[in-house]
Amino acid sequence: MIREALLMLVALGSLGAVADEGMWSLDSLPAKQLQSLYGFVPDAAWLRHARLASLQFDGNCSASFVSPSGLIMTNHHCVDKCLRTLSAVQKVNYNAKPFVARSQATEVVCPDTEVEQLLSTDDVTEKVRAATKGVAPEKFHDALVAVGNQLEKACVGTEEATIRCDLVDLYHGGQYQVFRYKRFNDIRMVFAPESSIGSFGGDPDNFNFPRFNLDVSFLRAYENGKPAVTPEFFSWRNEGAKGGEVIFVTGHPGGTDRLLTVAELEYQRDHELPRRLQGAAYRRGLLHQLARQSPHLKEIVEDPTHTLENGIKVMRGEHNALLEPRLFERKRQEEQVLRKAIAKDPALAKEVGDPWAEIAAALVKQRPLAERSSLLRITSPVFKVAQYLVRGAAQRTKPEAERLPEYADRSLPDWQRKMAAPTPLFLEIEGPALASGLYLMRDGLGTDDPTVRSILGSKSPDTVAREAVKGTKLADPKVRLALWNGGQAAIEASRDPMILLAKAFESEVLALRKRFETEVEGPRSRASERVAKAYFAVHQRDTYPDATFTLRLSFGKVVGWQRADGVSIEPQTKVGALWERATGEEPYALPPSWLSAKKKLDGATPFNFVTDNDIVGGNSGSPMIDAQRRVVGLAFDGNIESIGGSYWFDETVNRCVGVHPAVVTEALRVVYGSKWLVDELLSTATPLAPN
């Protein structure tokens, strides 16, 4: 039987990571694989340095220190929020114009922006197991939250201003670790290009290659009003990597589903993705039409449209991947191999039980709850602010242990900061955005649903939205902060229509969340732990955990690929070819700065390139480094084939797309006249010893 299982594994070539596959935790790199592929294995000092030079950027991107003076590199598309805020505050449109600090002294604070550096990780699996042992499925989620809160609180201590700690679930309950981060909250903008070159090609070229995106920005971390001292940083290798050379991507991949059960994947394919794709398509049509109404609206909807369209491409790619029959064949066979191996071991079989059946049962309950919750999830930004205010006030009337985990004491200053931040809310588009949410709610739940009746009364979604947007004062940060600080009394006294609307949703939204945690998440987590346990018992820990927005290392090399239609794609583009693609019509219209610099730019400068590093959303802004820890690129995208990477890695076609270091310095010098910044980057370009 084991022999049969092994034969199947060989035939499938699947279990355990192969070749350049994997988003590895820094504490469990596949040394043998690295040695045989590249003859190089990072040692402890290398890893420590890479860890401290790598950053999590504002909760959803990656970044890195690229000078000893706190200079941070990330993607242009990761600084959307900061540019939007600076545009509003300075009355300059930083989508249309570049942000170029002329010296370090003129760098400008990005409000409400946080960058985090991983200080340490601590394996707490046994502590978590002890706290959840024997807990019933319906109490399991609460028990996990309680022990998580306790561990995080102990880890942060009294340093909540500078330390953040997260309990991280790896291998779907196979391992638990506490990640301890240093927080940088004074982040200032140094350089960001115009969005027409920062995301040249827009949505059509997103996830495509050949590509010409200067998707880079620079910021700087400050401490006590001065540039942070950051001895661990990645130095600059302007010429990039050579072919065949190992390239590491160090960053924070957000999420993969490679270890899910077949039932969980089917749920995504049949229910989750089709539903979300429809909602997103509806909002996209609406935003496109809004953009046609006036230049002002066009400007305002640009950011949300980018975000939405990126999400649509990802979901569509995932759905297509799940519709590949061979994906499910492989996943089914893998599951069979594991289940047969368990059946051979009575003690293990007894311990593990049938978690697959438990997960499948939880998914049956998940469907109606997820559908209803999604219909009651209104994505209008101003509504969400109102919702946070209403919820935050109510939560703070309770003892900490009874609150939702995101309202623990240590998080309250962050909420306050967020409410006080001058992040703009564009009421011009909030009416349609809110109406569309209310519309889809009534559409899905029906006119006669009691919650719909209580929210809309006898009014139409458009009327309710219009009145709420017209009357709200929440676009003013002072009003938001006052309501936050005023707590429950202020919320109860408020007649702001957006607050009243958020209140109308609150009890059912919270009840659904509770039911979801009790009936779905708890039972699923509890069952998943036992799948992981079985996996480790049968296969040992021969693979990497699914991505969890925590620091990972992937490895690979510069290499093109062959598309399904047979076309071979070269791995690198050059500045010279940009001019052909620039038709002058959006999204292929270059900014004036590039058009006027055309003659001065060296056409032979490498622009974008692809590698077979295994990355996923969240890796945006990740440095691509060589064995000597020098920057040889900046990851900003994957190819369209890489989206299937949510479920499996196919080295033959899965590609990471990066900005080449040479185009960054060329553009800074020639287009943006930022010699001082180039000097700062290049002054550090002394190679370190390779270990």
Place this chain on the structure above:
Amino acid sequence: MIREALLMLVALGSLGAVADEGMWSLDSLPAKQLQSLYGFVPDAAWLRHARLASLQFDGNCSASFVSPSGLIMTNHHCVDKCLRTLSAVQKVNYNAKPFVARSQATEVVCPDTEVEQLLSTDDVTEKVRAATKGVAPEKFHDALVAVGNQLEKACVGTEEATIRCDLVDLYHGGQYQVFRYKRFNDIRMVFAPESSIGSFGGDPDNFNFPRFNLDVSFLRAYENGKPAVTPEFFSWRNEGAKGGEVIFVTGHPGGTDRLLTVAELEYQRDHELPRRLQGAAYRRGLLHQLARQSPHLKEIVEDPTHTLENGIKVMRGEHNALLEPRLFERKRQEEQVLRKAIAKDPALAKEVGDPWAEIAAALVKQRPLAERSSLLRITSPVFKVAQYLVRGAAQRTKPEAERLPEYADRSLPDWQRKMAAPTPLFLEIEGPALASGLYLMRDGLGTDDPTVRSILGSKSPDTVAREAVKGTKLADPKVRLALWNGGQAAIEASRDPMILLAKAFESEVLALRKRFETEVEGPRSRASERVAKAYFAVHQRDTYPDATFTLRLSFGKVVGWQRADGVSIEPQTKVGALWERATGEEPYALPPSWLSAKKKLDGATPFNFVTDNDIVGGNSGSPMIDAQRRVVGLAFDGNIESIGGSYWFDETVNRCVGVHPAVVTEALRVVYGSKWLVDELLSTATPLAPN
């Protein structure tokens, strides 16, 4: 083995129709079933009368004669096109105002509207078999088209002005019949209510119940300038049917997929429906935002929005039905029963081969072709006119036998009439509509696709759309007609940008159609014929064919149902309850005519009601008649559960929704002051003998 199969059948309770299931051809009613359920079986005279009093309405609805003077009853939502045209011609908004002819003399022609009466059917199965015998799969579609054209042509003879003939494929190739229709082309509007009562409750209440829709309109067929003489009509029974009494629905259900193979249903679930739902959601978001821009645009987008939203509800319901695990369990078991029975009969097995595998193989080819075709299918009405003109001109340069079948000689006068009709095209919304099509095309095929490049050049979808709409003259019927009449020379000389745009699509669109017919439709049809043959061999013809937009009879009774949430729904609503649901906000705002008639209307008047007749889209406008062939209702909708009727019939929940005769006459008298029309209806209300 047969015993096993029979036991399975009993357990499944599925093969062969049961109870009130079925959309039966008039020539193969289930007499035993009718006798046992209702003690009544229509005889030949009854059926002849019902056939001649039933009408197909303008290609996509059903209707009936309800007086001997050509008076036609159908739904309000079936006369959209006529009302839109009359609104444009008369400069009156017939969405907001009722159309009420004050006498027969003031009835107004509905341009480009055709009503058809089924004269006869002719079984041509053997002729079709002979023509396609031994034909290779890739030639099969062409062979079918050729024999169809030949049979239809012979059936029409020289009477193309008054006769239409269709080759109809029943049981997916199990039987072929030629349907011969009398055409009525002079159709005049008699009465249509405001859309706010004609589709009261709008999209939210569509497919729901309780309901309050006066979804009725009256028209009249004319011949030689006088009301047509129509001795076969359904008389009026104002009090409606009693509980338990048999009710027949006679009409033209458009399409069901109850006899498809499992692979075909999976294809719909996984590929077809998710793709179409996403495209529709995008267009819906766009239309909703267009409606917010101005009252004028709101008015214009009302019709396309209704059509789109109805389609979305249907597709969503179908997708949900296909996501029911028990549906596929049953379909798989049915298929197994059939395949096992075939395997038991070597001669049959040899004759049938493995059509299931052939269908599955065709579906693999279908997916990329269907996706690409759908991305090149632009739904903008003005673009479609241009496409018809370009195609029609090119087709007419060929001998008839080489043309696409819709451009046969006998159809050319219809095309000409269509081009000359004053059907309005609203250029105000064509820009966004066209842009959205071009946008989705680029979105799906990519900027670098050769067809996309040849269509867009270096321009954006919005620019191309804007220029084409700005420059086109096709909104003028005279221009359309001149281009049609001018043929290929006129099209070649035309510089109309919409014509040029349509030309840019033409070669690939036609090539894709050809590939689809050759690689997908032909092989599928050829294989489906053998599935049908096997089915008939094993089960005899114990069931009704899938719906095909041809005349069918279903039977049932007035009966409520229990919803999935346990709520029991009463089968009938009354006028009195309308006032509670009328909030004054769209789509629950009543028109002024109803508000001012409130006191005079009898609250006890039945309004809408449900029966368990088996109906589907295309049945809209069907008369609901009793055993004495009297009108006891007008079908206009199904409940939400009925949408799963595309795949199977569940008598416990599947309901047809009708307008009660009493509310029609009450509204005509009290709200619209149309006593003469009520008199015409009631003067015929003499019951016929029950057979």
